[in-house]
Amino acid sequence: xxxxxxxxxxxxxxxxxxxxxxxxxxxxxxxxxxxxxxxxxxxxxxxxxxxxxxxxxxxxxxxxxxxxxxxxxxxxxxxxxxxxxxxxxxxxxxxxxxxxxxxxxxxxxxxxxxxxxxxxxxxxxxxxxxxxxxxxxxxxxxxxxxxxxxxxxxxxxxxxxxxxxxxxxxxxxxxxxxxxx
Numbered sequence: 167x168x169x170x171x172x173x174x175x176x177x178x179x180x181x182x183x184x185x186x187x188x189x190x191x192x193x194x195x196x197x198x199x200x201x202x203x204x205x206x207x208x209x210x211x212x213x214x215x216x217x218x219x220x221x222x223x224x225x226x227x228x229x230x231x232x233x234x235x236x237x238x239x240x241x242x243x244x245x246x247x248x249x250x251x252x253x254x255x256x257x258x259x260x261x262x263x264x265x266x267x268x269x270x271x272x273x274x275x276x277x278x279x280x281x282x283x284x285x286x287x288x289x290x291x292x293x294x295x296x297x298x299x300x301x302x303x304x305x306x307x308x309x310x311x312x313x314x315x316x317x318x319x320x321x322x323x324x325x326x327x328x329x330x331x332x333x334x335x336x337x338x339x340x341x342x343x344x345x346x347x
């Protein structure tokens with residue numbers, strides 16, 4: 167066995183993982199920036215850990231988000247070497263499982279689930295289940311861009327935005343700043 171080749175291959179794969187995570191982060195930032203521009207700073211998109219039990223509003227949505235426990239049960243668990251505390255791998259880090267629309271300065275006041283989110287620890291694939299029930303499996307940046315494009319142009323997106331920010335804000339903005347959302 168050529169273990170040196172395995173190490174070198176692992177280094178290349180590590181670089182690929184970093185690149186993939188950077189791409190996903192960049193796409194999410196671009197989508198959030200577009201939403202902020204569209205809503206004149208009222209809303210942004212945030213990737214977060216979401217528990218259905220923690221949110222009384224979740225029951226009203228057609229989207230059944232996974233809990234962190236079920237997300238963790240997908241075979242991504244760690245292992246430890248018996249007899250040596252030093253050799254245990256670190257505890258599993260909780261991964262974001264939802265994309266939500268939030269008001270940047272009103273934490274928790276205005277928020278709504280935009281999509282269920284599941285990202286492979288290697289970066290791709292990302293699985294997005296939209297607020298209207300479509301599932302997108304994205305194996306690269308181009309597919310991720312296409313998925314968000316489809317979700318943002320869906321007629322229900324505007325209704326989702328209106329459900330997060332009080333209607334009065336949109337009415338006042340239309341009078342003073344021209345067309346609103």
